[in-house]
Amino acid sequence: MRSRALAVILVLLSGLLWAQPARAEVEHPRQKWMRDSTAGLFLHWGMFTAPRHLDCAAWERDVTGGGWTADYWVDEARKLGASYIVLATFHSRLGYARPWPSKIPGSCATERDLLGELVAAGKAKDVRIILYMTDDPQWHSEQGVQTLDSAAYSAYKGRQVDLTTRDGFGMYSYDLFFEVMENYADLAGFWIDNDNAYWEQNKLYEQIRERRPSWLLSNNNEDTPIMDTVSNEQKTGMTPSYDYPQAAWTPMPRLVEADYKLPTTGQWWYDGGNHPVDTRLSTGRYITNAGSSMKSLMAETPMVNGRFPPQQEAFNDFMAGWVPPIRSSLYGTEGGGYMYGGMQPGFWNDGAHGVVTVEPGARTQYVHVVTRPRTDHVRLRDNGYWVTRVSDLRTGRSLRFHQSAGHLTILGVTDWDPYDTVFKVETAGQRFYHDKIRATAPELVDGNFSTYWDNKGQLPISTTLDLGHRRALTSLAVNQREWSPTYARESFGRPEDSARVKDYRVYLSSDGKIWGKPVRTGALPSARGVQFIDLGEQRARYVKLEVLNTWGGPQAPRYHRQLQIDEIKVAYAHPFSVGPAAPLEAEHADRAGGARPDLCRTCSGHLRITGLRHGTLTFDDVTAPEDGTYRLQLDHTSGTDTSVKVAVNGAAPIEVPVKADARDVPVATALAVPLRKGANTIVLSASAAGIDRIAVAPLPPASQVPTTTLTVEPGGLQWAGPGQQAIKVSATLRLDADDQLDQVRLAPAAPQGWTVQGDPATAATLRLGQTLSATWTLTSPPGQDVTPADIPITAAFQVLGRPAQTSKQVRVRPRPADRVWMREAEDSVNQLGSAGITGCGPCSGGQKVRNLGGGPDAYVLFENVSVPSAGTYTLFADYTVNGPRSFFVTVNGGTPVEVRVDGVGNNTPYTTRVPVTLGAGQNTIKIHNDTGSAPDLDRLSLG
Structure with missing residues (x-):
């Protein structure tokens, strides 16, 4: 979209995550400088930078006495190829420090105008400065001292304001926005860490747009329509680990940042340690983000004097020499394989993995091999681009290549960069796709990636393409909307999963009425970028794509059974080169x-x-x-x-x-x-x-584990009553990628004395997307109460002749004697609505439910709450909370009862008691708060 950034485009875009904007300013000329950038530098720095300061004036003295200079930060940013700096000092965990002289009392403010110096230094060297603002007052006394001065601010406002409440803090920070807008015209915008209701009620963002129309607005971890940028914070768990975009959920052309720490360990801010920087991980993120049109917002940890720890300085120096030879592939380019054209990114031959970047028009492309293949050649889908020349971008050396059957093979590669080998691929453009196609879903063939086909939860579902008359066809190129991660995950307590095609069937017809048997059945991988369905040599007028199911599971309701596709193209041939042959034809x-x-x-x-x-x-x-x-x-x-x-x-x-x-x-x-x-x-x-x-x-490394998903129910710690108990256990193994699995066996391993009813599930092979399922009944030893047991459910198989396995446990514990019923909030039998599960070491079972409340869809519903007789029971609710919050208890659909709680620290479990009236047998208990945020819930029990 950099090729279109000079136009004023207002896009009507729905389907972005969390919020569905009605009129989001997805593209606007004020964004051009950031769209033209590749990276930014994120700086968390404040009073509590180690060694922490509890006095604002003392912190400022040490900053100045240590030799802080704005030019140092700007120069280090330029080494990273960063076009902007986000300064996070007004941060909830760093003392709410303001590095500028302020007339508004309420938290630490410096006499020296550090912010002004930084803005001026950045302007002189073409590095823009964005100011971080938080909405969160909850950490106001984390260090044992009060960092928010409600009395001083109340005197300033002439009314009583409690800065430790969200409304009070919202008012205070609202005033700060306007002070900054008034005093720093050359600032580039605000980076906002989530929303505050006071800001929204008082139209803060609209007023920023009016007063500073050239400034950018970024929001963390959600998509707010008025914001320019959606930021994704510290995503991990991908395969390969550097492929940050796999966890992103915002489709192009939305302006997207990937925020991540460069130090491998430690806090976002300097905690006193010289933590290492993983060069492989960090350069991989840098490249794959660029290959997905995402901005790398890299967090470094300046010390009190502003300098970076030695290992971070060393990484910056490395980047200053490593990036320039491949700069043309990263600046002024977009991610290839998406709406901007280009060949297919992702997993290639023999363990290779990488991305593609494209110049405007996509005739010149750059193949970034981040993980090299185990051989001397790279083979990837060409997406119909007729290749005329391939060269090594770092050396300029021309390379031999072969092109046929929809693939480009770059041959005889011997000079591999350890982090990113970049091939410049020059083409004669994209060929051999039919034009003037009509479809039952017109959005699929309109060439406009801001419109898309939405299945609205219906599966199976099909769409038909009309080629106009009987024509040759060889493959379909499918661009699915990149609005979900590529795999199941939890992100800040929100369940996520892949809303992409899994199993499909393709039918052909001459008249649109008689279809016959499918010409192709299979599964598409859950992967970003264009995906291909090869059909062979066919002739037809009508093509019907039937989607049987998608990858997303029911644990993530937003993505389950959901599908959005931007575009489908129909190819009738493939480019073919006359040069050297591919190996081993x-x-x-x-x-x-x-x-x-x-x-x-x-x-x-x-x-x-x-x-x-x-x-x-x-x-x-x-x-x-x-x-x-x-x-x-x-x-x-x-x-x-x-x-x-x-x-x-x-x-x-x-x-x-x-x-x-x-x-x-x-x-x-x-x-x-x-x-x-x-x-x-x-x-x-x-x-x-x-x-x-x-x-x-x-062979792949022996340590490489095949990409599978093993789902076991019940999930979550199981509390068993007295006497012998029987537990029904179900498991499903799915192959998500890699080579097929052979000799597959899925079964529980019963603890000593336990018995298993039901046979192991077996399969000779499993291929992409295929599953193997079974259900068993596990019974504890007779004549005694259940003792603690961890029961592994194991899938064992072979991959390329080597044994491998994956396993999950069903954890069983005896219920305390003073409880008649007990269940974890994260138990798979509960309904969570839009709430999600997150880790909590001190919590029972090591997990809890987060993001409760704030709306009617964020709840935990406990069904089948069984008690022996009707009557009044004591409901024990175990929770964590930081500050005062409420949850409501609704029993059997009755009148909700509000329960007010308070606490310090989201990793400290507390217990509260509520009397509830239950009927004999099965009951339901709902924990919710339809209007405000609720505590995180660990478990419920009845006494």
Whole structure:
């Protein structure tokens, strides 16, 4: 969108996360400088920077005496390639310090105008300054002293104001916004850490727009329509770990930041330690964010004198030399494979992973190989771009390449950068996609990524494309809306999951009435960027895509059964290069007997080898760098179930099953084979399949765990009553990525004395998206009460001949004698609405439910609350809270009862008691607050 940033575009955009804006200023000329940027520098710095200061004047003396200069921060930002600095001193955990002289009393303010000096230094060197503002007063006495002066502010306002309340703090900070706007015209905007109701009621943001129309507004962890930027804070848990965009949930063209700490350990602010910076992780984030049109907002931890700890300075110096040779691929570019065009990012061949950036128009693209393949070539989907030249951006050296069957293969790479090898790919543009297509969902073919097809929760669902008349077609290119993470996760207590296509079917028709059997069935990976459904060589007028299900699970209601697709393109051919061949093409191997070449326009090199029932195909140029076991991939076609015999270096052949698929769409099967150093011979025979190519690479590291999802219910700590108990346990294993699983077995391991009713679930293989499920009844030893037990539910399998497993536990504990019923808030049998589960070490079971209250949809509903007789019981609610809050208890749909609580620290469990009247047998208890924020809930019990 940098190519369009000179236009004034107001986009009507719905479906952004948390809020659904009616008229969001998604694109605006004031954003141009940030859209043109790649990164920013996030600085948390204040009174409580180590060594902490409890007196504002003493802190300022040490800042000045230590030699603080604004130019140092600006220069360090420039080393990182950062175009802006976000200064976080008015921070709830850093003493609410204001680094500027203020006429408004209420918290620490300096006499020296540090903010003004920083703004001036940044302006002189083209680095913009954005001021952080918090909405949160709850940490006002965290250090044992009061950092908010309600009396002074009350005297200033001429009325009583309690700054420790959200309304009072909202009024105080509201005044500060206007003071800053008045005094610092060259500031670039505000970075706002969540909203305050007082600001919203008094139209703060609208007034900022009116007074400072060129300033940007950023909001943390939510999408507010009036804001320019959505910021995503410290996302972790991705595979690979550096691929930060996998956890993002805001679709382009929304301006998005990725906020993350550069120090690997420690706080967001300087805590006294010289913490290391993981160069691999940090550069990977920097590159993958750029490849997704996200801004890297990198947090460093300045000391009291403003300087960074040595390891952070060293990283900045490294970046100052590492980025410039590839600067053209990061500045003035957008993420490739999305709305701006470009080849497909993500996982490539032989363990490779990376992103693509594109110049305006996408004729020139940059392939960033962040994780190099285990071989000397890179193979990725070309998305119809006809490649004319490939070169190494750092060295300028031209590279050989091959293009066919929708793939670009960059050959003979020997000079790999340890963090990002960048290939400049010059193209003649995108070719071979049909135009003038109509669809039952017109948004899919309008070329406009601000409109999209929404299934509105309906599954299965289908859409039909009309090509106008009978035409050739080979594949579909599907751009799904990037409004969800790529995998199930908890983010600040909110459940998230992937709202993307899993299982699909494609039908073809000449008249739109008679469809016949599907020409392709399969599963799409849960991945960002354009995804492809290959159809082989087909002719039809109508194409129907049926989506059977999506990846998102019911634990994340916002994403469950939801689907949004921006665009679908229909290809009728693929670019083809005349230059060097891709390695190990079947048509270049030795044939004997009935083996013969067969035209296959969707195969690599446009040929495959068939006739192996009575013939052989010999690859005698398979080289290995050393003796060992390697991954052999067979790309084959077959319309029926068959097998292929594989013989390596004259050994007895291995029979490899081949599942039926489209008869002229190559699919891959991988196996482990022993190879010796140097040349090896691989012979394929006795098969009805067509062989397109083979590929050989070292095995993935033994430590690499296949990407699976194992769901076990019940989830959460289980409290068992006296006597013998039986627990019903269900489990489902799903393969999310990587090679197929073989010899799969799913079963519980019963503790000593326990019995299991139900057989293990088994499967010969599992492929992408497939599942294996089972249910068992586990019964505790007879004649005694349940004792503590951790029952593992284990999925064991083989991947490329190596054993692996994943496991989850069902944790059982005896209920205390003074309780007649007890259940964790995070138990999977509860309904959570829009609330979510988060870790809590001191809490029972190590988890709690967060984000309760603030609306009618954020609650915990405990169903099947069983008591032996009707009567009044004492409800014990275990919770954590920081400051005064309320929750409501509603029993069996009756009148809600408000319960007011108070506490210090969100990791300190408290207990409150509430009398409740229950009926004999099953009851429901709902914990909620429809108007205000509620405490976090650990568990409920009845005495």
